[in-house]
Amino acid sequence: MEDPVSARVFDRVFICMKCNASIRANASQVRAGKIACRKCGYTGLRPKKRTRKGKTK
Numbered sequence: 073m074e075d076p077v078s079a080r081v082f083d084r085v086f087i088c089m090k091c092n093a094s095i096r097a098n099a100s101q102v103r104a105g106k107i108a109c110r111k112c113g114y115t116g117l118r119p120k121k122r123t124r125k126g127k128t129k
């Protein structure tokens with residue numbers, strides 16, 4: 073609970089490239105390799121795609 077701005081929540085959501093689990097973490101820590109997937113421990117995470125307004129494809 074650091075940031076009450078829910079609009080930016082997707083900026084901190086990452087997807088495990090191994091098992092597709094979603095992990096919420098700071099981008100700086102993910103880049104530094106400090107964040108690992110909770111399920112499989114894989115550190116290869118990609119940022120979740122941002123959606124502009126609502127869920128548009």
Ligand SMILES: [Zn+2]
Nearest residue numbers: 088091109112
């Ligand atoms: Zn994983």
